[in-house]
Amino acid sequence: ETGVTQTPRHLVMGMTNKKSLKCEQHLGHNAMYWYKQSAKKPLELMFVYSLEERVENNSVPSRFSPECPNSSHLFLHLHTLQPEDSALYLCASSQVGGRENEQFFGPGTRLTVL
Amino acid sequence: GQQLNQSPQSMFIQEGEDVSMNCTSSSIFNTWLWYKQDPGEGPVLLIALYKAGELTSNGRLTAQFGITRKDSFLNISASIPSDVGIYFCAAIQGAQKLVFGQGTRLTINP
Numbered sequence: 001e002t003g004v005t006q007t008p009r010h011l012v013m014g015m016t017n018k019k020s021l022k023c024e025q026h027l028g029h030n031a032m033y034w035y036k037q038s039a040k041k042p043l044e045l046m047f048v049y050s051l052e053e054r055v056e057n058n059s060v061p062s063r064f065s066p067e068c069p070n071s072s073h074l075f076l077h078l079h080t081l082q083p084e085d086s087a088l089y090l091c092a093s094s095q096v097g098g099r100e101n102e103q104f105f106g107p108g109t110r111l112t113v114l
Numbered sequence: 115g116q117q118l119n120q121s122p123q124s125m126f127i128q129e130g131e132d133v134s135m136n137c138t139s140s141s142i143f144n145t146w147l148w149y150k151q152d153p154g155e156g157p158v159l160l161i162a163l164y165k166a167g168e169l170t171s172n173g174r175l176t177a178q179f180g181i182t183r184k185d186s187f188l189n190i191s192a193s194i195p196s197d198v199g200i201y202f203c204a205a206i207q208g209a210q211k212l213v214f215g216q217g218t219r220l221t222i223n224p
Contacts, residue, residue, distance in 0.1 A: 004156070042118070043157075043202070043214040056211060090156050102147070103212060105156030 004106035012112045021109045023074040023091030031096045032074040037088040081113045120215030135218040136187040137203035146186035147204040
């Protein structure tokens with residue numbers, strides 16, 4: 001595998017379900033990000049982990065819970081979501097201390113909440 | 115919060131035409147980035163600009179970091195069908211936090 005991978009690519013869930021999104025980066029980076037992309041809206045930064053510590057939480061509802069067990073893996077745990085949470089969830093990684101502004105994105109998970 | 119105003123929102127052009135899009139802001143940024151997103155995929159970094167006034171090319175793509183540090187533009191010359199997609203500008207003022215424009219959707223008629 002190369003670059004940034006995300007699984008699953010598509011997910012349909014009910015409002016009472018609990019699911020998790022997974023991201024893995026194969027670039028040797030030490031910072032990882034979760035973004036939400038909704039139709040006709042700019043990408044919204046949700047969470048930032050740098051050196052495995054959360055450094056940014058952009059007022060995201062608690063029904064979204066991130067986890068970063070190591071510098072290569074990032075999870076987004078979902079529970080009791082709302083239909084308006086349906087969106088494309090993108091993971092990205094970068095190298096802190098390098099050209100850290102150059103974030104590399106995964107293909108995303110298309111989430112539909114029924 | 116900081117916002118980037120990207121225009122146009124959409125473009126419909128003929129194959130072979132040149133394309134120009136831009137991003138503006140009321141805030142000053144230290145870095146401007148341009149990404150392209152294909153359907154069903156994540157954004158891919160095209161060009162990164164780190165210095166005011168900088169003009170950088172990547173094949174048929176050329177981007178400039180505005181001298182005021184509040185804007186940037188992207189040009190695509192001699193468009194081809196694979197240029198179709200959504201182009202996003204992004205900018206950063208501090209570390210590790212990008213703010214994105216709304217995107218420009220490019221459609222090319224063969």
